[in-house]
Amino acid sequence: LFILMFVLVFGTIVVTMVRGVVQWGKNNASPEISADATIVSKREAFHRSNHHGYTTYYVTFEMEDGSRMELTVAGREYGQMREGDYGQLIFQGTRFKSFRRV
Secondary structure, eight states: OHHHHHHHHHHHHHHHHHHHHHHHHHHHHSOEEEEEEEEEEEEEEEEEETTEEEEEEEEEEEETTSOEEEEEEOHHHHHHOOTTOEEEEEEETTEEEEEEEO
């Protein structure tokens, strides 16, 4: 039973790491795209790990064609964004690069 639990936990860690590396590679291979967008929503997710906690910040952008994309942003940038802001979004794959309000 102990060996089975160890294999499951270790396997989960390996799969998570591989997915992260694959996504990183896809983002690097993607072109940098600039689009006019409006911020339609913001949210935060708080995570606890052992005795540490951290917050991940998400912003949903709506493009001019009506499509939406949720991207992870840094806390400093998250604090400067407001729902309804319109501007120039730059992203690469699923990686947020910048947002300049107009």
